[in-house]
Amino acid sequence: MSDTHTDVPSIAAAALPTPVPRAEHELCPVSGLMSRIGDRWSLLVIALLAARRYRYNELHRSIEGISQRMLTRTLRALEDDGLVDRVVYPTVPPAVEYGLTPLGETLLVPLSALADWAVDHAGDIPAARSDRTDARTAGAAGKE
Amino acid sequence: MSDTHTDVPSIAAAALPTPVPRAEHELCPVSGLMSRIGDRWSLLVIALLAARRYRYNELHRSIEGISQRMLTRTLRALEDDGLVDRVVYPTVPPAVEYGLTPLGETLLVPLSALADWAVDHAGDIPAARSDRTDARTAGAAGKE
DNA sequence: CAGAATCCTTATCGATACTG
């Protein structure tokens, strides 16, 4: 069950058909997910909602620099994806509450794994940037 | 060590300071990573390189619809992040080989977790899209 | 309070042509 000894990640074992057709990667659920939560705000919104439920303006105040437009769009997109739910209390003035759906909660697990990796290797990435030896030239006849 | 019984994902346990300052999420390694590999092509390139090393035009042919410009930019970005390495063989005509770095290999693990989630719930997301009941109204006086 | 609508600036991307 624990496959820690088999470190062949599924993504490597997938063996994509080459050439990968347009439709293949345009409709790919993985790419789709990454495009959605890979934007500027989604991940942050998810991270906040991971802790508790928020009201609209509360989120707005909690994320420095986000515009109303983008907050609304981000929330709508996440809602459309079924990751976030939206509850309207018909009071005056209206109150709207946002939170993660059960589906959204399950996403937290793999997302946390990625987050942990990013934090773990946060130092490696800038290091690699500076380390840019640019076009390292190998022995000419060395290849296969 | 193994926190499989504690299903509180690290992202939820993080408890962000609110308001989250601009610098906080702009320099956040997690958001940074997501922005980088969350674009249209990076993930696909990584997935291909996860299986084996590729030459430039080989990648170009393998990804239907990618332009030279974007392939180059994507590879450069991944290289700058230390995820991909580039080896130039000074032959004529020149041959350039791309592959994952050790760091890139380690990324495959959390990335695969996310990919597995995406594939698992690929059905749920379109389902939730259609299920859009829009602004579900709850009992008015129900809240805190 | 929670947004929708509008405008406008900027970043992104693809196609094409050219080069060592």
Next chain:
DNA sequence: CAGTATCGATAAGGATTCTG
């Protein structure tokens, strides 16, 4: 072969104004 350079189209994002 493996790119770079340039250009135009498009999309993303922010600021502002207005509304139920």
